[in-house]
Amino acid sequence: MVRMRAWGPLRALRYGGCQQTSGQIVIYETRTKKRVGLTQLALAQRTTPAARDSCTWKRVVTVRPTKVTGAAPGIAGQVSPWCGRGTPACKSTKSEAPRKLLHPPRGAPTFTLSSQDPKVSEAALHVFDAQRKLAGHPGLFGQGRPLHRTVDKKLIAKNRGAACPKRLPRPPGKSCDEFPFASTKEGGASGTYSRRMINAKHTSDAGGSNYLLKAYRDHRILNGDAFWVNGT
Structure with missing residues (x-):
């Protein structure tokens, strides 16, 4: 028996007016966990509203293998686009996809914070460190x-109260940054969290409308929906 694992931007090919990306599917033997195949892919997606109510979508997905090695040729099949559990755009989705290609994985989207971004660099470094130090490597x-x-709202407040209680002193210009985010079920109230005093602007920006909230909106991440976090 073999299993497939998808890496790279392939996981995030969920929504968007027009996207082009690449990715790869690695195939492992379940028993030995030995890597037995690799398929590299070029992907393109175009999504357009099919009706004014914006709950009906027409999607065209093109998947083109660019390199196939090992056991990968044996997993050919029909493309089956997926847009996530419980999202409005899934009420009616028409897909027009080429046949005899590879199944895109049913993966959660990824929210990325980069330490190279001067607006959120300290928040990104906190995420990077926290994910590697915390038990279970959340996200x-x-x-x-x-x-x-x-x-x-009650859980969000509880998460914030556990990770960054108001009684904690904040150095001038600093704010208490927490991970996992307060707006997740895995937040501070779970008992597994990291907090760090960082640039106050970085904290507010990372969780604001240009970063985390934007990811929620752009990827249609609704209540209970899963997503990964990539701190670089």
Whole structure:
């Protein structure tokens, strides 16, 4: 028996007006965990509203293998686009995809924070460190489990209160940054969290409308939906 694992931007090919990306599927033998095949892919997706209510979508997905080695040729099949559990755009999705290609994985989207981004560099470094130090490696693809968004205001407040209580002193210009995020079910109230005093602007920006909230919106991550976090 073999199993497949997808890496890279392939996981995030979920939504968007027009996307082009690449990825790869690695095939492992279940018993020995030995890598037995690799397929590298070029992917393109175009999604357009099919009706004014924006709940009906027409999607065209093109998947083109660019390199195939090992056992990979044996997993050919029909492309089956997927847009996530419980999302409005899934109410009616028409897909027009080429046949006899590879199945894209039913993976969660990834939210990325980069230490090279001067607006959120300290928050990105905190995420990077926390994911590698915390038990279970929360949100770290390939090592841990994904995070799950929550819109429960009481739970969000409870998460913040556990990880970054108001009684904690904040140095001038600093704010208490927490990971996993307060807006996830895995937040501070779970008992497994990291906190760090970082640039206050970095904290607010990372969790704001141009970063985390934007990812929720762009990827249609709703209450209970899973997502990965990539701190680089």
